[in-house]
Amino acid sequence: MxxxxxxxxxxxxxxxxxxxxxxxxxxxxxxxxxxxxxxxxxxxxxxxxxxxxxxxxxxxxxxxxxxxxxxxxxxxxxxxxxxxxxxxxxxxxxxxxxxxxxxxxxxxxxxxxxxxxxxxxxxxxxxxxxxxxxxxxxxxxxxxxxxxxxxxxxxxxxxxxxxxxxxxxxxxxxxxxxxxxxxxxxxxxxxxxxxxxxxxxxxxxxxNRRRLHESITHAHRTSSHLRESGIRREMMPALLALLIQGALPRSEFVTFTGLPSEAANDQLKLLIHLGVVVSPPSNPQRLEVGLPAWFAQDLLPDFHLA
Structure with missing residues (x-):
């Protein structure tokens, strides 16, 4: 200045x-x-x-x-x-x-x-x-x-x-x-x-919910972060629910996936590592949405986010 x-x-x-x-x-x-x-x-x-x-x-x-x-x-x-x-x-x-x-x-x-x-x-x-x-x-x-x-x-x-x-x-x-x-x-x-x-x-x-569903589905098909981490398609409904609601009990998130508990929890660990899902240290049974720039870019493709 x-x-x-x-x-x-x-x-x-x-x-x-x-x-x-x-x-x-x-x-x-x-x-x-x-x-x-x-x-x-x-x-x-x-x-x-x-x-x-x-x-x-x-x-x-x-x-x-x-x-x-x-x-x-x-x-x-x-x-x-x-x-x-x-x-x-x-x-x-x-x-x-x-x-x-x-x-x-x-x-x-x-x-x-x-x-x-x-x-x-x-x-x-x-x-x-x-x-x-x-x-x-x-x-x-x-x-x-x-x-x-x-x-x-x-x-x-x-x-x-x-x-x-x-x-x-x-x-x-x-x-x-x-x-x-x-x-x-x-x-x-x-x-x-x-x-x-x-x-x-x-x-x-x-x-809006329809667009978010389309965006998350598109992200699963095209995102190198999700693909290289081995994130399964079944995790997308749970991600959509978390994005809409902002936070979910861990058990409810796992239920949204439709996967067996062990497989769902393994996938959840990957999402937490990617920063798409956040597990607050003060309450490990609560999950919150995370929006790293690479993921948000699929939701807001015309924005400059990074």
């Missing part, structure tokens, strides 16, 4: 640029899309057991870091992410906005306006996306289960064009702020909502 980067956060804090300017009139269609995003992310969260969600969250951190580097053209700085979280918690929330859907719109307004400020550019993109992530989490949009950065990285030209990331730095002051309100901002909000819906929809499709 350059020496100029810390001034980003000092300047934004002292000038209160964490407080967005929101359009007086927001189209009904935009508000409806924000409402739908709340329902959609809630549905996604309901599909995923806590243990599976924890594994996915760790994997998506890798995805977010990769696509942040793609967007910014350089590796993401952990210190920027830390400052984003600190500032978010200490300086501005959206509690003064009465409607939940308008709070979502306000977060997107903040994202747009921060990227248009006349500040040193080092780290501002990562800071802004992380701040948006934190606000989405506060608003219950489950951002740990889908990747905004992936969506923006896949539509990078549109994102850069909408935010002026490649343009000369804008002017400061009230006049500059007013220039950021209008058609460009409303178009950006709709663009961001589209990206959010696309990414949440992708995860919903990937994690």
């Amino acid at each position: 350059s020496d100029a980067t810390p001034r980003i956060f000092t300047q934004m804090t002292t000038e209160h640029w964490l407080h967005p300017t929101i359009p007086d009139s927001i189209p009904t269609s935009t508000l409806a899309r924000a409402d739908e995003l709340v329902r959609k992310t809630s549905f996604l969260a309901g599909m995923v057991a806590p243990e599976t969600a924890s594994c996915l969250s760790e994997l998506l951190e890798v995805t977010n870091t990769h696509y942040s580097s793609v967007i910014d053209g350089c590796p993401s700085e952990p210190k920027v992410l830390e400052r984003a979280s600190i500032l978010e918690n200490q300086h501005y929330t959206f509690d003064d906005i009465p409607e939940h859907r308008r709070r979502i719109v306000a977060v997107l307004c903040q994202h747009y306006q921060l990227l248009h400020r006349r500040t040193p550019r080092d780290g501002i993109g990562t800071f802004t996306r992380t701040l948006t992530f934190e606000h989405f989490a506060q608003l219950g949009l489950q951002p740990h289960l889908w990747s905004l950065s992936r969506g923006l990285g896949r539509r990078l030209d549109e994102y850069q064009s909408a935010t002026g990331m490649n343009d000369p730095m804008q002017t400061d002051g009230l006049e500059g702020a007013q220039q950021l309100i209008g058609v460009g901002l409303l178009a950006f909000i709709d663009f961001m909502l589209d990206v959010c819906h696309e990414e949440v929809g992708y995860m919903i499709a990937a994690l």
Whole structure:
């Protein structure tokens, strides 16, 4: 990180640029899309057991870091992410906005306006996306289960064009702020909502039971890790059940395989060795799902997970 980067956060804090300017009139269609995003992310969260969600969250951190580097053209700085979280918690929330859907719109307004400020550019993109992530989490949009950065990285030209990331730095002051309100901002909000819906929809499709069954079956046929370890096809239903439920008693997992107890336990030891199944030391009779990147890649083939 350059020496100029810390001034980003000092300047934004002292000038209160964490407080967005929101359009007086927001189209009904935009508000409806924000409402739908709340329902959609809630549905996604309901599909995923806590243990599976924890594994996915760790994997998506890798995805977010990769696509942040793609967007910014350089590796993401952990210190920027830390400052984003600190500032978010200490300086501005959206509690003064009465409607939940308008709070979502306000977060997107903040994202747009921060990227248009006349500040040193080092780290501002990562800071802004992380701040948006934190606000989405506060608003219950489950951002740990889908990747905004992936969506923006896949539509990078549109994102850069909408935010002026490649343009000369804008002017400061009230006049500059007013220039950021209008058609460009409303178009950006709709663009961001589209990206959010696309990414949440992708995860919903990937994690539905039918797709998971297909993915696990495909993994058994094609994964060198499973094949070289001698994992039998009969273990796939048990793996599917574990993935859906997040955790199972060891005896129930063995029953799902349909194999004799000794054979099933031998296979289970192989899966634990591969990291696909986890046996907590504190409770050896409980099994939890594991998602090493090579296995998760079969469930989320278009993600960057390693």
